[in-house]
Amino acid sequence: MEHLELFFKSIFIDNMVFATFLGMCSYLAVSKKVSTAVGLGAAVIFVLAITVPLNWLLDQYILKEGALVWLGPEYADYDLSFLSFIMFIATIATMVQLVEIVVEKFSPSLYNSLGIFLPLIAVNCAILGGSLFMQSREIASVGLAFNYGVSSGIGWFLAILAIAAIREKIRYSNVPAPLRGLGITFIITGLMAIGFMSFGGMLTGGDEEAKEEKTVKIESSDETEKEAKDIADNNIKVVE
Amino acid sequence: MGLLSKKDSKLILDPLADNNPITIQVLGICSALAITAQLKASIVMTISVLFVMGVGNVVISLIRNIIPSKIRIIVQLTVVAALVIIVDLVLKAFAYELSKELSVFVGLIITNCIIMGRFEAFALANGVWRSFLDGIGNALGYGIILIIVGFFRELLGSGTLLGIQVLGDPIDKTGVYAFGYENNGFMLLSPMALIVVGIIIWVQRSRNKALIEDH
Numbered sequence: 001m002e003h004l005e006l007f008f009k010s011i012f013i014d015n016m017v018f019a020t021f022l023g024m025c026s027y028l029a030v031s032k033k034v035s036t037a038v039g040l041g042a043a044v045i046f047v048l049a050i051t052v053p054l055n056w057l058l059d060q061y062i063l064k065e066g067a068l069v070w071l072g073p074e075y076a077d078y079d080l081s082f083l084s085f086i087m088f089i090a091t092i093a094t095m096v097q098l099v100e101i102v103v104e105k106f107s108p109s110l111y112n113s114l115g116i117f118l119p120l121i122a123v124n125c126a127i128l129g130g131s132l133f134m135q136s137r138e139i140a141s142v143g144l145a146f147n148y149g150v151s152s153g154i155g156w157f158l159a160i161l162a163i164a165a166i167r168e169k170i171r172y173s174n175v176p177a178p179l180r181g182l183g184i185t186f187i188i189t190g191l192m193a194i195g196f197m198s199f200g201g202m203l204t205g206g207d208e209e210a211k212e213e214k215t216v217k218i219e220s221s222d223e224t225e226k227e228a229k230d231i232a233d234n235n236i237k238v239v240e
Numbered sequence: 241m242g243l244l245s246k247k248d249s250k251l252i253l254d255p256l257a258d259n260n261p262i263t264i265q266v267l268g269i270c271s272a273l274a275i276t277a278q279l280k281a282s283i284v285m286t287i288s289v290l291f292v293m294g295v296g297n298v299v300i301s302l303i304r305n306i307i308p309s310k311i312r313i314i315v316q317l318t319v320v321a322a323l324v325i326i327v328d329l330v331l332k333a334f335a336y337e338l339s340k341e342l343s344v345f346v347g348l349i350i351t352n353c354i355i356m357g358r359f360e361a362f363a364l365a366n367g368v369w370r371s372f373l374d375g376i377g378n379a380l381g382y383g384i385i386l387i388i389v390g391f392f393r394e395l396l397g398s399g400t401l402l403g404i405q406v407l408g409d410p411i412d413k414t415g416v417y418a419f420g421y422e423n424n425g426f427m428l429l430s431p432m433a434l435i436v437v438g439i440i441i442w443v444q445r446s447r448n449k450a451l452i453e454d455h
Contacts, residue, residue: 019430024269025353082329085347086321093314122313125270125351132344178445182266183438190434197431 003147010151013200016126017159018193020133023126027160028185037164038157040121045153047099047121048130051092052149053142055131058087060142088131096122126156163189251373255381258448261354262385263441268354271345272386273433279402282390284331284338285345286383290376292323292349293358297375300363307364316359317350324349354382389436397427 016022023044030040061067063084068075100118104111121127130152139145166188175184261267268289275281299319300307307315328346331339339346349355358378363371394400399407399417408415426432 021270021273021430021433022348024273025267028266028269082325085325085328085350086318088347089317089321089350090314093317097314122317123351123353123356125348125353128351129270129344129348132347136344176442177449179438179442182263183441183445186434186438186441190431190438193431193434194429197429 003144006144006147007151008202010148011155011158012196013202014133014152015155015159015196016129016152017156017189018196020129022129023124023156026121026124026126027156027163027189028182031160031164031167031185034161034164034168037160041153041157041160043118043121044124044126044156045150047092047096047118047127048149048153048156049146050099050149051095051127052130052134053146054095055088055091056134056139056142056145058091059084059135063087084132084135088135089128092127092131093122126152159192162192248370248373251370252377252380255374255377256384257381257444260381260385260444261357261378262382262437263444265354265357267357268352268382269437271348271352272382272389273437274430275342275345276386276389276433276436277393277397277428277430278341279387279390279394281338281341282383282386284335285342286379286386288327288331288346289349289352289354289382290379291327292320293355293375293379294372295375296320296323296355297358297363297371298368300359301366301368301371304364312364313356316356320350320355354378385437385440388440389433392436393427393432396424397432399423 014020017024017027026040031037059067061070063080065079065081066076068078068080096118100111103118130149133152134145134148139148163185167185170184170188179187255261259265262269262272271285271289275285296319300316303315324347327349328339331342331346358374362374366374391401394402395406399405405415407421408417
C-alpha cells in the first residue's frame with residue numbers, strides 16, 4: 001500500500017517536470033521528436049532507478065548525523081550531511097560513466113538507442129533532484145527509495161513524451177512568429193502543469209491509514225493544508 | 241580606454257539581452273522556475289549563481305590545460321559542488337529561513353545547465369579574465385529573468401514586493417484593494433512561472449525579429 005501510494009504520488013502528484021521543474025533543460029532541448037524523447041526518458045528512468053537507492057544507502061550509512069555509528073560508538077557524533085551534494089553528484093557522475101561502459105560492452109543495441117543520452121544525464125537536474133528530494137523527504141527504506149527513483153523517472157518520461165508529441169503536431173499550426181519554438185513550449189508546459197495539478201486530490205482518501213508513517217504524515221498534512229487553502233480561496237471567489 | 245575593452249564588455253552585455261541564457265540558450269530553467277514565487281528568493285538565487293559562476297569559470301579556466309578531456313565532466317561537477325556547498329553553508333548560517341525555503345534548489349545549482357554549459361562552451365577554451373567576465377555576464381542574464389519573473393509573481397500574486405505591501409492592505413481594504421482589486425493567488429502556483437517566462441520570450445522576440453525560430 002505504501003509502495004503503491006508513493007508510486008502514484010511520484011508519477012502524478014509530485015511529477016518532476018510539472019510540480020518541481022526538474023530536468024527542464026533537457027526536457028526543452030530534446031523534445032523536438034518523439035523518438036529521441038523516448039530514448040532520453042528511458043535513460044532517465046534507468047539512471048534514477050540506480051542512483052536513488054545508491055544515494056539512499058550513502059546517506060543512511062555515511063552522511064546522516066550519527067550514521068557512522070556502525071564503525072563504533074565513538075563515531076556517533078559525526079554529521080557529514082554538508083558533504084551530501086558533492087557525494088551525490090560524484091556517485092551520479094561515476095554511475096553514469098559506469099553504466100555507459102557496461103551497456104556498451106554487453107548490449108550494443110541498447111547502447112545505440114540509449115548511449116548518446118547518457119552523458120547528457122549526468123548534468124540533468126532530475127537525477128540530482130531525485131536524490132536530494134529522497135534525502136529531504138526522508139524516504140524510509142531502500143525499497144521505497146528504489147520505488148521513488150523508478151516512479152519519478154516514469155513521471156519524467158511521461159512528461160517528455162507528451163510534450164514531444166504535442167510539439168510534433170504544433171509544427172503544423174499557425175503560432176504567432178515570436179512564440180514559435182521555445183515560447184509556445186513554455187506556455188504549453190504551463191498549461192499541462194495546471195492540468196496535472198488536478199491529480200492533487202487523488203490520494204487524500206488514504207490519509208487515515210497513512211498517519212502511522214511519519215514521513216508520509218508530514219507530506220500529507222502539508223498537502224491537506226494547501227488544499228484547505230485552495231478550497232478557502234475558491235469559497236471566497238464563490239461568495240463574491 | 242576604460243577598464244574593459246569593447247570586446248570584453250560585449251561578454252558581459254550580450255547575455256543580458258540577445259544571448260540570454262534562459263530565453264535564448266535555454267539553459268538553467270529548472271531553478272529559474274521553481275523559486276520565483278517571491279522576489280527575495282529570486283535575488284538570493286541570483287547572487288548565489290553569480291558567485292558560483294564567477295569563481296567556477298575562473299577555476300576551470302585556470303586548470304583547463306591539465307584536465308584530461310575524458311573525465312572533464314566529473315572534474316567540473318566536483319568544482320561546482322564544492323562552490324555550492326560554500327553557498328549552502330553561508331545561506332544556512334546567515335539566512336536560515338530563506339535557505340529552508342529554497343530547499344533542494346540550492347543544491348540543484350550544481351546541475352544548473354548554465355554553469356556546465358558555460359564551462360564547456362567558454363571557460364575550457366578561454367583565458368581567466370575573459371572567462372570571469374563571461375561567467376558574470378551569464379549569471380546576470382540569468383538573474384535578470386529571475387528577478388523579472390519574481391517581481392511580477394510576487395506583485396500580482398501576493399501584492400507585496402520583498403515582503404512589503406506595496407498595493408495596500410488586502411484585509412483593511414486600503415490602496416488598490418479599496419477599488420475591489422484582488423490578489424491573483426494563481427500567480428503563486430508553479431505553472432504560472434512557465435507562462436510568465438513564455439510571455440517574456442514573446443515580448444523579447446517581438447522586439448528583436450532576428451531571434452525568431454522557424455518552428
